[in-house]
Amino acid sequence: VSGPPNFDELIGPDLPPGDRERLRRVHELLVAAGPPPEMPEPPRSRWPRSARAGSAAAPTIRASTSESQ
Amino acid sequence: VTEHELTDSELLLRVGNGDGGAFEMLYRRYARPVFGLALRRLGDRTRAEEAVQETFTSVWRSARTYKPERGPGAPWLYAVARNAIVDGARSRVDPVVADPRDEPSADAGPLERAEQSWTSWRVHRALEELPETERVVVELAYWKGLSQSEIAEHLRIPLGTVKTRTRSGLHRLADLLEGEFS
Numbered sequence: 018v019s020g021p022p023n024f025d026e027l028i029g030p031d032l033p034p035g036d037r038e039r040l041r042r043v044h045e046l047l048v049a050a051g052p053p054p055e056m057p058e059p060p061r062s063r064w065p066r067s068a069r070a071g072s073a074a075a076p077t078i079r080a081s082t083s084e085s086q
Numbered sequence: 087v088t089e090h091e092l093t094d095s096e097l098l099l100r101v102g103n104g105d106g107g108a109f110e111m112l113y114r115r116y117a118r119p120v121f122g123l124a125l126r127r128l129g130d131r132t133r134a135e136e137a138v139q140e141t142f143t144s145v146w147r148s149a150r151t152y153k154p155e156r157g158p159g160a161p162w163l164y165a166v167a168r169n170a171i172v173d174g175a176r177s178r179v180d181p182v183v184a185d186p187r188d189e190p191s192a193d194a195g196p197l198e199r200a201e202q203s204w205t206s207w208r209v210h211r212a213l214e215e216l217p218e219t220e221r222v223v224v225e226l227a228y229w230k231g232l233s234q235s236e237i238a239e240h241l242r243i244p245l246g247t248v249k250t251r252t253r254s255g256l257h258r259l260a261d262l263l264e265g266e267f268s
Contacts, residue, residue: 053119
């Protein structure tokens with residue numbers, strides 16, 4: 018890994034100054050935050066039993082919400 | 087209402103009423119930020135995974151105490167995660183508690199470490215909201231050190247598409263970070 022990207026090269030020259038400053042703040046936050054960790058699949062067997070039971074409804078919720086997109 | 091249109095506050099209120107689907111949505115948004123926070127504090131992947139479980143167990147049990155009028159969901163979840171991580175470490179009589187390490191820099195003071203943890207939390211949380219196509223190019227640029235041309239080659243997409251997705255991803259992150267996840 019060769020360090021953070023050069024902001025000006027990443028964004029290019031044609032953004033309005035306001036947008037540019039806005040994206041520069043995001044750029045600085047990304048650099049400060051560092052990479053998110055790679056994460057294994059969650060071992061759901063250790064969730065609270067009531068949450069495991071309730072989350073069985075999740076696919077139904079997702080299906081109904083995706084239809085509304 | 088799509089999943090992404092539900093705020094953290096709304097999800098927490100639903101979890102407080104025993105909605106397992108909302109719990110799963112919240113997990114998808116926050117699992118990586120919690121894992122990252124735990125990993126920085128504990129320095130061990132297995133224990134960080136345990137801390138994620140402990141955090142979400144706490145969220146499930148205590149979501150009914152969340153009051154949206156007192157503030158957005160992200161800081162509440164951050165506090166629950168920090169408490170779960172510290173409690174978990176204490177229960178193992180862990181030296182990490184005596185010398186908590188938020189951050190790789192040995193020179194950082196407690197305030198800087200706290201600020202760094204919060205910044206990482208916010209940014210990693212926001213990344214979870216990006217469309218996969220935008221998140222990938224942002225991650226490759228910032229944390230794999232690839233140039234835009236290298237990303238195009240790596241993903242086998244036109245350079246212009248990489249540039250468009252990068253800008254779009256950064257704009258979206260700006261919106262999310264300015265809104266601070268109500």
